[in-house]
Amino acid sequence: MPKQVLAKLVEKQEIIKGIFKFSVKASEIVETSKPGNFIEIRVTDQVEPFLRRPISIYNLDRKNGILEFIFQVKGKGTEILSKKEVGDKIDIIGPLGYGTFKTEKYNKLAVIGGGIGIFPLYELSKTAKAQKKQVNCYLGFRSKDFVMLEKEFEEVTDNLIITTDDGSYKNKGFAIDYLINDMEKEKYDCIYACGPLPMLKAVQKYALENNIECQLSLEEKMGCGLGVCLGCAVKTAQSPKDAPEYFHVCKGGPVFNAKDVEI
Amino acid sequence: MNTKINFAGIEMKNPVTVASGTFGYGREYADFFDLGKLGAVITKGTSLKPKSGNKPSRVCETASGMLNSIGLQNPGVEYFANNDLPYLRKFDTKIIVNACGSSIDEYVELCKILNNLDIDGVELNLSCPNVKEGCMAFGNTYEGVKKVTSEVRKVLDKPLIVKLTPNVTDIAGIAKGVEDGGADAVSLINTLLAMKIDIYKRRPVLANNTGGLSGPAIKPVAVRMVYQVSQAVNIPIMGLGGIMTGEDAIEFMLAGATTVSIGAGNFVDPYTSIKTIEGIEEYMRKCNIEDINDIIGKVEMN
Numbered sequence: 335m336p337k338q339v340l341a342k343l344v345e346k347q348e349i350i351k352g353i354f355k356f357s358v359k360a361s362e363i364v365e366t367s368k369p370g371n372f373i374e375i376r377v378t379d380q381v382e383p384f385l386r387r388p389i390s391i392y393n394l395d396r397k398n399g400i401l402e403f404i405f406q407v408k409g410k411g412t413e414i415l416s417k418k419e420v421g422d423k424i425d426i427i428g429p430l431g432y433g434t435f436k437t438e439k440y441n442k443l444a445v446i447g448g449g450i451g452i453f454p455l456y457e458l459s460k461t462a463k464a465q466k467k468q469v470n471c472y473l474g475f476r477s478k479d480f481v482m483l484e485k486e487f488e489e490v491t492d493n494l495i496i497t498t499d500d501g502s503y504k505n506k507g508f509a510i511d512y513l514i515n516d517m518e519k520e521k522y523d524c525i526y527a528c529g530p531l532p533m534l535k536a537v538q539k540y541a542l543e544n545n546i547e548c549q550l551s552l553e554e555k556m557g558c559g560l561g562v563c564l565g566c567a568v569k570t571a572q573s574p575k576d577a578p579e580y581f582h583v584c585k586g587g588p589v590f591n592a593k594d595v596e597i
Numbered sequence: 598m599n600t601k602i603n604f605a606g607i608e609m610k611n612p613v614t615v616a617s618g619t620f621g622y623g624r625e626y627a628d629f630f631d632l633g634k635l636g637a638v639i640t641k642g643t644s645l646k647p648k649s650g651n652k653p654s655r656v657c658e659t660a661s662g663m664l665n666s667i668g669l670q671n672p673g674v675e676y677f678a679n680n681d682l683p684y685l686r687k688f689d690t691k692i693i694v695n696a697c698g699s700s701i702d703e704y705v706e707l708c709k710i711l712n713n714l715d716i717d718g719v720e721l722n723l724s725c726p727n728v729k730e731g732c733m734a735f736g737n738t739y740e741g742v743k744k745v746t747s748e749v750r751k752v753l754d755k756p757l758i759v760k761l762t763p764n765v766t767d768i769a770g771i772a773k774g775v776e777d778g779g780a781d782a783v784s785l786i787n788t789l790l791a792m793k794i795d796i797y798k799r800r801p802v803l804a805n806n807t808g809g810l811s812g813p814a815i816k817p818v819a820v821r822m823v824y825q826v827s828q829a830v831n832i833p834i835m836g837l838g839g840i841m842t843g844e845d846a847i848e849f850m851l852a853g854a855t856t857v858s859i860g861a862g863n864f865v866d867p868y869t870s871i872k873t874i875e876g877i878e879e880y881m882r883k884c885n886i887e888d889i890n891d892i893i894g895k896v897e898m899n
Contacts, residue, residue, distance in 0.1 A: 335628045338867060376865065381661045381813040381841060385864060427867070557656040557663060558864035562621040564670045565656030579649050580670065 336430055336560065337362045340423040344400065350482045352407045353450070354416050355392070356424075361399030363428040367391060369458040370435040370551060370589040373403065373428030374559040377414040386427065387411045388556050388584070390454040390528075401428075404453045430559050433587040435526055435549055437462045444522040445491070446509050446537060448474040448529030452483065454551055454588075455528055460490040468492050470520060474509030474533065478502035510536045523547060531597065538592045548592035554583040561585030569596040598881055599888040600874075602636065604833055604856045605756040605781035607691050607717050609636035612889060613846065613874045616837050616860035617642050617695035617720065617760070618667065622681035623688070629867040633689035634874065636856060640677070640685075642697040642722050645707045647673035651727060652804040657793055662812025662839070663861055664791055666727040666805035669697050674710050682714060693758065697722040699731035701748050708753045718755050721746065721780070724762035724787035726809045733787075736762045739774040746778025758835060761785040761826075763815075768822045769829035776830045784835035784858065785826060786819045811861040813839040820852050827853025827894055841869060843876015850889070851896040 341358035349355050363373065374386035393402040407416050418424060435458045437443065443462050447455045452473050462469050471491040475481045477500045488494050495512050496504040505512060510533060513525070527537040528551035541548030557563035566583040571594050573579035581587065581595065600611040614637040620626060623638050632638060650670025657664050672680075677694070685692050694716050698704040704721065711719050723736030723745060735741040746759055759775040761768065763786035775783045788809025793802045801807070819838025827834055836854030839861070840846055846857045862869035877889065886892060 338629065381865075383658060384660075384662055384812050384861075385658045425866075555654050555656050557665065557861075558619075558625075560625040560864075560867070562619065562625050563656060563665065563864060564650060564667050565653075565665060567650065567653040567655055567670075569653075573649075577649065578652070580653075 335366065336427050338425070338427045339363060341401070341426050343418055343420050343422050343424055346418070346420055349404065350480065353404060353482065354407070355402060355404045357400050357402045358424055358426065359399055360401045360426060360428070363426065364394050364396055364399050364401050367394050367401070367429040368434040369461045370433070370454055371429035371431050372454070372588055373401070373426050374430060375415060376425040377411050383411045383414070385557065386559060387415065388430070388559050390551070390588070391429070392453045392456050393460070394457055406450050427559065430584060431588045432585055433589045435589050437465060437467060440467065440524040440547065442468045442520060442522045443470070444513055444520070444525045445469060445471040446513055446525060446527045446529070446533070448509060448533045449476065449480065451529030451551070455526065456483065456486060456490065458526055459487065463490050470516070470522070471495065472497065472509040472513045474499070474529070475503070476500070509533070510540065514540060524549065527551065534597055538597065541592050549589050550592050550595065550597070551589045552583050552587050552595070552597065556584050559584045570594060571596050598878065599890070600878065602856055602889065604835065605718065605758060607637065607693070607756050609691055609856065611636045611874050611877070612850065612856040613870055613877070614639055614693070614835065614856055614858045615863060615870050616858040617722065619860045619863045622677065623685050626863070626867055627688070630871055631688065632685070635690045635870055637691035637693050637717065638685060639693045639720055639858065640681070640695055641671050642669045642695045642725060643671050643674050643677050644669060644697050645674055645703050647671065647676065654802060654804050657802045659791070659793055659810065660814055662810055662814035664793055664803060664808035664810055665788070666803045666808035668727050668805070669725055674707055678710070678714055682716065686715060691717040693718040693720050695720045695722050695760070697725060697732055699728070701745055703731070704745055705748050705752055708749045712753050712755060716755065718758060719753060720758040720760050720784060721749060722760050724760050726762065726764060726788060726790045726807070727805060733762045733764065737765050737771070739770055742771055742774030743778040746775055746780050750779040756781045758782040758784050760787055762787045763818060763822055764790045769825045772826040772830050776832050780832065782833045782835060783826060783830065784837065786815070786822055786838045789815055789818065811839065813841060815839050816845060820848055823849055823854050824852040824896065840873060841865070843873050843878070843880055846873050846877055847880050847892065850892050851894070853894040855893055
């Protein structure tokens with residue numbers, strides 16, 4: 335059940351240019367959060383900018399009640415958020431989303447992410463590792479300057495494969511191609527993905543064609559984040575062509591089975 | 598101190614309600630507070646048959662507000678009656694169903710069903726700007742409003758409120774249609790038809806191109822319209838549009854609203870409605886007002 339808390343910012347770090355990691359004390363949210371959940375942040379008590387910002391959870395430190403999230407400064411809202419200082423209180427609602435990453439049934443996990451979509455995959459990988467699963471992780475970035483969290487992901491995965499589109503760091507090309515290449519050898523029983531839409535589409539297509547279980551974390555513009563405004567619609571895969579039906583990313587998701595959604 | 602209000606025959610513990618489409622059927626907000634604290638819950642726009650709504654993207658942020666083009670996605674009146682109504686009834690609040698349709702027949706059929714349900718009133722939606730048929734198409738002329746209202750009145754014994762669109766030239770004249778059609782009250786304003794363009798894609802942000810603007814950006818327009826309507830009709834008014842605080846609510850009541858509704862403010866802070874109730878009480882204490890009914894329409898023009 336989501337709660338609204340005024341969470342104290344206890345640590346702040348700019349991990350690469352324009353991308354910030356915030357650690358906040360939010361025991362009430364941490365307690366009930368699962369890998370894949372997100373939070374909604376109100377960056378001001380004024381009416382401009384108006385809406386909350388949905389941001390995925392990067393790490394849950396359950397022992398200390400610390401929640402970590404990472405965000406890129408993209409507009410006015412994230413700009414204001416990035417100016418918060420250690421000690422400031424941040425208005426957060428969470429955990430949100432009833433569709434979270436499910437790992438119980440699987441033993442060999444392929445985790446794939448791209449760019450700023452990699453953040454929720456950290457808590458997923460960490461949790462799966464603690465469950466003694468094998469976790470191989472494929473993270474794709476545009477180029478060397480955009481590579482981040484390599485050391486952190488190394489600690490929570492068995493194998494970490496970093497790719498850059500231009501080959502300026504580690505493996506050249508797209509993360510998905512490396513995953514497909516390893517498939518015969520590794521025989522993963524579930525793929526978990528979060529990242530840019532073209533990547534998600536490629537992962538979904540591959541998983542469906544090869545009958546591999548696959549869970550996708552999706553993004554869509556949100557109004558409330560609570561399942562009320564019905565703004566963040568995503569088409570169901572089963573819906574008839576002339577009469578589309580929709581799930582909502584904030585409530586049914588953000589994580590969906592690849593079989594269920596048309597993206 | 599009295600905050601009780603009789604609105605169109607509905608006895609409310611305070612004048613604060615939550616607006617259609619911003620509160621679902623109450624479940625999500627019951628995670629945060631007791632819905633029994635509200636004067637009334639106005640449900641998501643509900644139609645005779647389920648509606649799946651518009652293509653995404655359906656929402657975007659604008660200056661001090663937002664656009665939506667949901668397209669009245671809802672599970673239909675039968676599902677509501679079997680699933681949501683019994684849930685809402687557990688709370689000590691009034692239930693008003695926002696009713697939408699694409700033809701007069703559909704409005705009438707729907708209201709026949711609603712008349713037999715355990716609800717406290719019906720808000721006729723003649724104002725949604727995001728569907729091709731019905732709603733705003735009826736709501737933008739005196740004749741259209743009067744016709745739908747009077748046809749529904751024939752089958753509905755419960756309190757009838759008609760929700761108006763601001764996308765008209767003469768809001769007061771149209772509100773007369775509500776009164777002449779035999780409704781008990783009028784609510785206004787629904788969202789303002791609007792558009793936002795992504796300048797890099799050179800396309801509107803919403804898939805439906807246009808959507809309804811809500812939030813504090815529209816409040817002054819709403820206050821003006823509530824005042825104009827209050828001068829034109831004798832039925833009570835529910836005022837809404839960008840209310841975030843008790844002060845905002847008082848402004849609407851001074852302009853002539855008997856009750857108010859919290860809309861997009863629910864998205865920003867789940868407690869906006871509760872804080873509005875507290876804010877109204879605080880204003881009453883500060884200004885030595887014994888009875889909230891004493892401030893309705895008490896604005897003095899310059």
